[in-house]
Amino acid sequence: MALIVQKYGGTSVGSPDRIKNVARRVAKFKAQGHDLVIVVSAMSGETNRLIALAKEIQAQPDPRELDVIVSTGEQVTIGLLAMALKEQGVDAVSYTGAQVKILTDSAHTKARIQHIDDANMRADLTAGKVVIVAGFQGVDAQGNITTLGRGGSDTSGVALAAALKADECQIYTDVDGVYTTDPRVVPEARKLKTITFEEMLELASLGSKILQIRSVEFAGKYNVKLRVLSSFQEEGEGTLITFEEDSTVEKPVISGIAFNRDEARINVIGVPDKPGIAYQILGPVADANIDVDMIIQNVGQDGTTDFSFTVPKGEYPRALKVLEEVKKHVGAREVSGDDKICKVSIVGVGMRSHVGVASTMFRTLAEEGINIQMISTSEIKISVVVDEKYLELAVRVLHKAFGLEQAV
């Protein structure tokens, strides 16, 4: 018998039938004798609908009121799931974030959890009830409703598991685990039995949308045993996110390949090579609230240097405009760019102890005639920017080159 926190995402509770299905699943775990706290998202599409509705009234929605509005999505699903469980003869009780008392700071639309009061939940669990909690929301010290940012129900689940010292936090979603890469691009992609927190963090920050990045950080920090599973399959162990490399198994050097089509490259050419230049270029970009990802500055020659960075594709036109101003200001020769690019990354903790990973990656791409425009690395990741028309090819050949289709 264990205390398990289960989180069900929007597609898993996307219709009354699916909610009944979740209730059946929960009832099964309950019958096995487990204590259960269930966190749910809003029905799929609902949060988007509510945001659009708010924007019809106010183009830039007031953040406090927006939280009041979007938090209702989850309030509906907790009530529906509690009813579905009761219909199946299982005693259940629903709580909004404020009712649990998931205390957050006051940063509306991106609040952070500060404390969770577990008294109500404990009493209900002791009384044999299934506890259902609205994901994505909390309450600040003044009693205002807050939300945790898009995809925030994952973080609610992990935070509740941490607060309750649960044996496991299970994230149920529409995929049955974490794959070596997107199976839509590489049909041979393989589901991973385990992946380390660090690898999962890299994958999340590289654009894998399986888990909200904050939830992975949270789980790592509070030692929460985290598992990703499918809510549509009866069996399966999903992917367990582990703390250390499992030393009993020979792990491949690379665990996964991530890619992101949503980037554009900007080059600032012939800028004076002097202190403060990076700040003068990127300061205005940050002031315009544009996220910068990869940054590369060349070694200066003849007193000038070149500077390149990537921004989200949607921000490309705005970033170019900002840079035209910067160009005049810093005296750059030219500003150019390309929004037909993508980023492909290989991730693996095995990189720390293996040499030649980068050269294998570069040779593999060279053999296909794929030109690398930018490179950036971390201890467990190598990312390259290439022409977007090569995305599928690059991911496929790298998947093969690193032997990711082989079962381990």
Ligand code: ASP
């Ligand atoms: N419903 C929220 C969203 O769509 C939170 C979540 O699903 O995790 O972002």
Ligand code: MG
């Ligand atoms: Mg999600």
